[in-house]
Amino acid sequence: MSRIAYFGPRGTFTEQAARVLAAGEELIPVETVRLAMTAVRNGEADAACVPIENSVEGVVPATLDALSEAAPLVAVAETILPIHFSVLTRPGGGDIKTVASHPHALAQVREWLEENLPDADQVASSSTSAAAVGVREGTFDAAVCAPVANEHYGLEVLAEGVADVPDAATRFLLVRAPGELPEPTGADRTSVVAAAANRTGTLAELLTELASRGINLTRLDARPTRSNFGEYRFFIDFEGHVAEPRVLDALTALRRHCRNLRFLGSHPRADGTRTTIEPGFGNDDFVEAAVWADAVRKGDRA
Ligand SMILES: O=C(O)C(=O)C[C@]1(C(=O)O)C=C[C@@H](O)C=C1
Known part of the structure; x- marks a missing residue:
């Protein structure tokens, strides 16, 4: 079984993409895009799954930078996922004063947040599921996440199918050492x-x-x-x-x-x-x- 590092923690869209690109393989969540690629460069993983571009927000700069530095890696497969977010809160949680997510995700739901949570401060997190972890731990009141995040963190669904652009999609790559x-x-x-x-x-x-x-x-x-x-x-x-x-x-x-x-x-x-x-x-x-x-x-x- 191959070891596939993916941009985590568990419950990101990238995890969903890794399930498509490396079905049945061992999936290892890693905190950042760069560290997922470092795991491949160090031999701790055989391949990494990372986001590359979104139809609304454009490229993921961290992925481009990590691909151009250190030892070369090559993309061997890609998948495109539709991007619709769930907004998750703590069960029985009160006022929503802060809403967190990955900057790429916040940018894709700007209008929804203006209409539905106009008073909440928007906070950038390292990934969509890192925001869900923050909600569970009490750091933020709401998280804009991939629907799968709900399987992992036991939060309450405030809204589903959230997307300013209905056909939004992100392309993900599976990268590994040249071969x-x-x-x-x-x-x-x-x-x-x-x-x-x-x-x-x-x-x-x-x-x-x-x-x-x-x-x-x-x-x-x-x-x-x-x-x-x-x-x-x-x-x-x-x-x-x-x-x-x-x-x-x-x-x-x-x-x-x-x-x-x-x-x-x-x-x-x-x-x-x-x-x-x-x-x-x-x-x-x-x-x-x-x-x-x-x-x-x-x-x-x-
Ligand atoms: O944080 C995640 O869930 C990711 O997989 C990252 C990411 C991105 O970087 O674009 C992937 C898809 C969505 O467009 C929002 C966030």
Whole structure:
């Protein structure tokens, strides 16, 4: 049985995601996203389940930062969960003066809180279930949580199905040390983090390398390098798998432009969206063109 560290404590949305991505494996709750990945880097866990992006609030910065630092990890699988919150209180608890949750969660229920708990102070907690623990211990009066938190902490449900945006969803990754990659499926996502030189046009050059090979982006984010003010790392997700000639060709080109390029994995997309292939950009086109160029080089063709 594999050991899977996940962003906990028990009862987070990430635990729900880990149950999907690593059903039947040993699930180990860890206090922060960074520590879940550290557990893999130290060999205490075989893989980690972490949130990467939410359809309302965007990326989870802690995940991007932890993926770009220390020993490399690669994503091997992903899942997308609908996000509807439960608001939990202590059984028989009185006035709600404080309501706590993960900042990403508070941002997704801002309107609901303004309408339903306008006088409560909003407090950030390290995760949604850490807020539930705080309610049980008397630190906060209410927690905005994943519905599964209620299975663990014996609280009272004040409201269910809470979400300012009804179709909100979060994507989660299963990451592990680099090794054998998942097989390409035709509906894959590849991720890299690029530290490009700080001069005119470098980001445009990176994106042009992808566009000129007909590769469609699925996400682009920038995070500060933290060492030099104004310098950024670019997190780029795009359609396709590194086992495909056109993607490998693009990755090779990106490497030339970057001070530092980290491969973050190629894996099947949870939404099953198949890779867009424009005419002339198919893998067969790349293979045929390389065979032709090789024959030209050898003097066999002209
Ligand atoms: O705190 C949790 O329950 C998490 O799994 C984290 C997280 C996030 O970081 O976005 C995951 C899904 C929700 O969007 C809110 C919080």
